[in-house]
Amino acid sequence: MTIDMSxxxxxxxxxxxxxxxxxxxxxxxxxxxxxxxxxxxxxxxSEAEQQPYLTVLAGKDPATTPLWGVPFAIKxxxxxxxIPTTNGCKAFAYTPSESSQVVQQLIDAGALPVxxxxxxxxATGLNGTRSPxxxxxxxxxxxxxxxxxxxxxxxxxxxxxxxxxxGTDTAGSGRVPACFNNLVxxxxxxxxxxxxxxxxxxxxxxxxxxxxxxxxxANSVLASAEGFDxxxxxxxxxxxxxxxxxxxxxxxxxxxxxxxxEQLQFFGDEQYAAAYATTLxxxxxxxxxLITIDYTPFNEAALLLYEGPWVTERYLAAQPLIxxxxxxxxxxxxxxxxxxGKPPATAxxxxxxxLEELKKACHEQLAGLDCLLTxxxxxxxxxxxxxxxxxxxNSQLGYYTNYMNLVDMTSVAVPTAFTQAGLPFGVTxxxxxxxxxxxxxxxxxxxxxxxxxxxxxxxxxxxxxNQAVGARDCIDVLVxxxxxxxxxxxxxxxxxxxxxxxxxxTAPHYLMYALAGGPPFRPGLIRDEDAGVAIEVEIWSIPSSxxxxxxxxxxxxxxxxxxxxxxxxxxxxxxxxxxxxAGSSDISALGGWRxxxxxx
Numbered sequence: 001m002t003i004d005m006s007x008x009x010x011x012x013x014x015x016x017x018x019x020x021x022x023x024x025x026x027x028x029x030x031x032x033x034x035x036x037x038x039x040x041x042x043x044x045x046s047e048a049e050q051q052p053y054l055t056v057l058a059g060k061d062p063a064t065t066p067l068w069g070v071p072f073a074i075k076x077x078x079x080x081x082x083i084p085t086t087n088g089c090k091a092f093a094y095t096p097s098e099s100s101q102v103v104q105q106l107i108d109a110g111a112l113p114v115x116x117x118x119x120x121x122x123a124t125g126l127n128g129t130r131s132p133x134x135x136x137x138x139x140x141x142x143x144x145x146x147x148x149x150x151x152x153x154x155x156x157x158x159x160x161x162x163x164x165x166x167g168t169d170t171a172g173s174g175r176v177p178a179c180f181n182n183l184v185x186x187x188x189x190x191x192x193x194x195x196x197x198x199x200x201x202x203x204x205x206x207x208x209x210x211x212x213x214x215x216x217x218a219n220s221v222l223a224s225a226e227g228f229d230x231x232x233x234x235x236x237x238x239x240x241x242x243x244x245x246x247x248x249x250x251x252x253x254x255x256x257x258x259x260x261x262e263q264l265q266f267f268g269d270e271q272y273a274a275a276y277a278t279t280l281x282x283x284x285x286x287x288x289x290l291i292t293i294d295y296t297p298f299n300e301a302a303l304l305l306y307e308g309p310w311v312t313e314r315y316l317a318a319q320p321l322i323x324x325x326x327x328x329x330x331x332x333x334x335x336x337x338x339x340x341g342k343p344p345a346t347a348x349x350x351x352x353x354x355l356e357e358l359k360k361a362c363h364e365q366l367a368g369l370d371c372l373l374t375x376x377x378x379x380x381x382x383x384x385x386x387x388x389x390x391x392x393x394n395s396q397l398g399y400y401t402n403y404m405n406l407v408d409m410t411s412v413a414v415p416t417a418f419t420q421a422g423l424p425f426g427v428t429x430x431x432x433x434x435x436x437x438x439x440x441x442x443x444x445x446x447x448x449x450x451x452x453x454x455x456x457x458x459x460x461x462x463x464x465x466n467q468a469v470g471a472r473d474c475i476d477v478l479v480x481x482x483x484x485x486x487x488x489x490x491x492x493x494x495x496x497x498x499x500x501x502x503x504x505x506t507a508p509h510y511l512m513y514a515l516a517g518g519p520p521f522r523p524g525l526i527r528d529e530d531a532g533v534a535i536e537v538e539i540w541s542i543p544s545s546x547x548x549x550x551x552x553x554x555x556x557x558x559x560x561x562x563x564x565x566x567x568x569x570x571x572x573x574x575x576x577x578x579x580x581x582a583g584s585s586d587i588s589a590l591g592g593w594r595x596x597x598x599x600x
Contacts (some may be wrong), residue, residue: 040151119151168198257373
């Protein structure tokens with residue numbers, strides 16, 4: 001019997017008594033042995049090694065333990081207490097006395113570790129072939145690469161050996177394997193997940209990533225894994241708008257950026273090109289507007305990662321072995337990171353200056369968009385093809401991914417199609433830092449629009465979250481008086497980055513008064529169900545970060561409340577306390593403030 005390994009599926013099985021965590025772990029160990037030729041694991045935990053976790057789990061209440069009994073895999077550059085961390089290199093290995101902060105938080109939430117997974121050694125690669133433990137094979141076709149460096153982490157989930165897994169992502173290692181194995185791959189905002197207990201590839205850029213069967217599971221894991229860590233100099237606190245409660249099903253019209261045809265690269269893979277075209281065509285029918293952007297600054301930033309001085313960080317991570325025992329390092333990995341000790345400081349500063357320019361250009365391309373959408377990878381190579389041209393083809397795998405952490409963006413890889421040959425294809429949704437929940441909510445919409453089986457199983461995805469959520473980076477504000485476009489106080493909106501969204505009217509239930517005093521002259525808007533009329537208004541969209549200061553500057557008797565507009569919806573807008581009407585004049589019959597000012 002195939003087990004539904006989604007978090008909701010396991011919760012249901014545990015609740016109805018058809019499965020226990022111990023039975024599940026035993027089944028996973030049996031299946032893992034049968035898949036030994038895929039080279040998924042570096043250390044698969046034994047029954048004895050897992051028993052302490054089961055013992056602790058037995059004392060926890062499933063109703064209040066969000067990941068109760070959920071098995072997960074750990075990339076072997078992330079610490080699990082008492083189990084060697086090797087980074088894919090036996091000579092590097094050490095045994096930590098405590099787990100990384102992220103792993104410990106997941107265990108505290110009830111998750112059960114299955115084992116440490118195979119990876120491109122020192123997390124250097126996007127393909128999964130750069131390991132002394134052997135190439136990790138694709139979950140769908142044994143002859144194809146799994147993607148890397150988080151190779152085993154992805155294949156373990158796709159093959160049903162874990163419900164989710166931890167990878168890392170410096171250049172695309174949390175996204176490319178997701179694409180090649182029909183998974184959701186979340187590359188969180190840098191610093192959202194603690195890097196304590198993570199062996200860095202590039203410490204200033206690394207982040208722990210999450211592989212899951214669907215966006216709901218990715219959000220649930222993120223909720224338990226995230227958290228500020230004072231021990232990690234790169235840790236960042238999560239703002240309110242990116243908290244777990246803001247995940248759901250993204251509703252309404254979407255504006256999504258895409259690349260022009262001349263900037264797309266599929267490296268000869270016509271089936272991937274066709275899958276991408278089909279994906280876009282199907283998404284267009286879901287109230288999604290596709291807007292072409294310029295990928296040039298993204299690509300230039302991507303080239304800095306391996307062709308610029310950031311390779312020095314990889315050198316630092318492996319320096320003792322590079323200097324004293326270079327033969328212990330996998331040959332192609334050694335070839336890549338050994339030159340990292342040579343770039344002078346001048347090269348780093350020149351690259352940083354250029355990166356800041358590119359970062360601004362990249363973020364400008366995303367302005368006004370809900371996200372950017374690209375293929376996650378341009379081509380799925382066979383293992384033989386990758387071994388034939390290991391550096392060139394690895395570089396091609398990073399065409400759509402290498403820039404991400406350099407320009408401080410976050411992303412979600414989401415599966416969307418299978419090629420004619422039955423191989424997985426997916427796209428990546430990209431947004432600025434701390435847009436994780438917004439992107440996961442869009443990924444949820446994409447998965448519901450383009451449903452696919454879970455991993456390499458034939459099981460359908462469970463019902464996903466249907467709670468509607470909207471954009472949270474801006475807030476719509478209704479203005480009706482001196483803040484109207486071109487009037488004396490409109491600068492208070494424009495200087496905060498607000499943009500005029502539309503002209504409309506209130507519902508026919510409002511009265512407008514010209515308040516005493518001025519200048520500036522101000523109206524007071526009052527709701528009156530019986531005598532009210534429709535009043536001309538404007539809707540402005542103001543950045544959420546500026547909304548508080550805008551509201552704080554509004555003088556009494558005015559304030560911000562909820563105002564109903566002509567289409568029946570309610571938005572934040574100017575209202576007036578009734579006491580402020582003393583000495584005012586009812587101007588409702590004029591239909592709006594502009595008409596009043598024109599005759600004044």
